[in-house]
Amino acid sequence: MTQTHPPVQSTPAAQPAPANTTGQPYEYRRTPLVEPDWTRFPGWRHVTRDQWENAQWQRVNCVKNVKQLRTVLGDTVDESFYADLEADQRAMATMSMLVPPQMINTMVPFAPPSTEALLADPIRRYMIPVASDRRTDWPSHPYASRDSLHEHDMWVAEGLTHRYPTKVLAELLATCPQYCGHCTRMxxxxxxxxxxxxxxxxxxxxxxxxAHITYLKAHPGVRDVVVSGGDVANVPWRNLESYLMRLLEIETIRDIRLATKALMGLPQHWLQPDVVEGLERVARTAARRGVNLAIHTHVNHAQSLTPLVAKAAQTALDVGVRDVRNQGVLMRGVNATSKDLLDLCFGLQGEAGILPYYFYMCDMIPNAEHWRVPVWHAQQLQHDIMGYLPGYATPRIVCDVPFVGKRWVHMVTEYDRERGISYWTKNYRTSIESADLAALSKRYAYYDPIDTLPEAGQQWWQTHRDD
Ligand code: SF4
Known part of the structure; x- marks a missing residue:
């Protein structure tokens, strides 16, 4: 087989940013997508394009442990990096390691990898967290919890969360082709x-x-199903298609959204002929029945957008999926600047055919304080990204408030900036509050990371650490 390595690419991303000539806080310049050259990694020096674009090759060559990462990176990074990673995995990591080559190839994309560059890289910072990333003062917020959104508490059948009146979340399985360090379903x-x-x-x-289908048939007030997991890319296609076709037989279901980070992490999956053909059958049936079928993916940084990701999104649209949308997660050290968000949104909207839809604030799970941003910071970012993108493609930054659900960050009712406690209200009952008459008049709390508080607020939490 002839080896067809991609040429080493030189792109605007690899060059010094041009001077801002507009006098605006953000200057838009179109940036074409580029597949970084994977042969810059010692372990993939001889990997062909055919192999790279093969979903099976990608799955088999996912990096699952430090030993496999060493094989890919070789001695381009120091021993200290591997020790840092092992220390995290021993004590702090809430997710095991699983990173497809496609995602590793978007780390330090246009230069030889090095310890320094990898430590600073936004994709590495959430996909391969190391101990030195985490905070030592407050690694977790005192109110952090494993199922921070209480999705499990709201299961009406195994894996079926009924939180909002008209919508459900269906977790079909508990695995993904990639594991994100900040996963809210940790x-x-x-x-x-x-x-x-x-x-x-x-x-x-x-x-x-x-059990899901039985519940949905019995509850005609539910019209919208987010089919998720895990990641639906790990459901054998035949099973996923059968599930979707059963949903499409329920007359009251009007929206179906497939949740798959793999559209970005493993776009090769969504380009496999059997998956594309199956998706087309589902999309055709959805169109015939007037159901909105969409894909929701999860891209956190412009570096992750490559021609293969755009091709996977475009293919889904070509076979009749009505929309491909992005739900990113806002994280310090990854994307929590207006420039990072706008670069990503312009890449999604202008180059990849993916609608920038939401950015969620990182949830209050254990060991996530180094990623989380305070509400005021999220509000500032929402302010700063307005007016650049088309209105319909300007994402909302939302806080998923425990027992409430998504709230736009400006919807806060009251905010104690010193202690970092924001209060939120809601306008519907979750499935566990049908008998709670006070649910709609209560205020629900959300907490900023303590290290971002003024001195007096930090001291207050020190004093109340064990309350
Ligand atoms: S793809 Fe989604 S569900 Fe899977 S680990 Fe990442 S955030 Fe969690």
Whole structure:
């Protein structure tokens, strides 16, 4: 087989940023997408384009442990990096390691990898966290919890969360083709780690899916199903198609959204002929029945957008999926600047055919304080990104408030900036509050990371540490 390595690319991203000539806080310049040259990694020096674009090759060559990462990176990084990573995995990591080559290739994309560059890289910072990333003063907020959104508490059948009146979240499985360090479903998703013994789904998939369909048939007020996991890219296609076709037979279901970070992390999956053909059958049926079928993906940084990601999104649109949307997560050290967000949104909207839809504030899970931003910071970012993108493609930054749900960050009712406590209200009952008459008049709290508070606020939390 002829080796067809991509040429080493030189792109605007690899060159010094041009001077801002507009006098505006952000200057837009179109940046074409580029597939970084994977042969810059010692372990992939001889990997062909055919191999690279093969979903099976990507899955088999996912990096699952330090030894495999060493094989890829070789001695381009110091021993100290691997020791830092091992220290994190021993004590802090809430997700086990699973990174497809596609994602590793977007780390330090246009230069030879080095310890310094990798430590600073935004994709590495959330996909391969190391101990020195985490905060030592407050690694977790005192109110952090494993199932911080209480999704499990709101299960109406195994894996089916009924939180909003008209919508449900269907977790079909508890695995993904990639594991993100900040995963909000760290309670359930992925393998157990030394720090977290995971909850296990107990029903057979077929029984779980039956239970979902039975519930949805019995509840005609639910019109919208987010089909998720984990990541639906790990459901064998035949099973996923069968589930979707059963949903499409329920007359009251009007929106179906497929949640898959793999559209970006493993776009090769969504380009496999059997998956594309199956998606087309589902999209055709959805169109015939007037159901909005969309894909929701999860891209956090412009570096992750490559021609293969754009091709996977475009292919889904070509076969009839109505929209491909992005739900990113706002994280310090990854994307929590207006420039990072706008670069990503312009890449999504202008180059990849993906609608910038939401950015979630990182949830209050354990060991996540170094990623989380305070509400005021999220409000400032929302302010700063307005007016550049088309209005319909300007994402909302939202806070997923425990027991409430998504609230636009400016919807806060009251905010104690000193202690970093914001208060929120809601306008519907979750499935566990049907008998709670006070649910709609209560205020629900959300907490800023303590290290971002003024001195007096930090001292208050020190004093109340064990309350
Ligand atoms: S893809 Fe989504 S569900 Fe899977 S680990 Fe990442 S954030 Fe969690």
């Amino acid at each position: 309670d359930l998703v992925g393998n157990s780690t030394p720090a977290v013994d995971k909850l296990k789904l107990s029903l057979k998939p077929v029984d779980r899916y039956d």
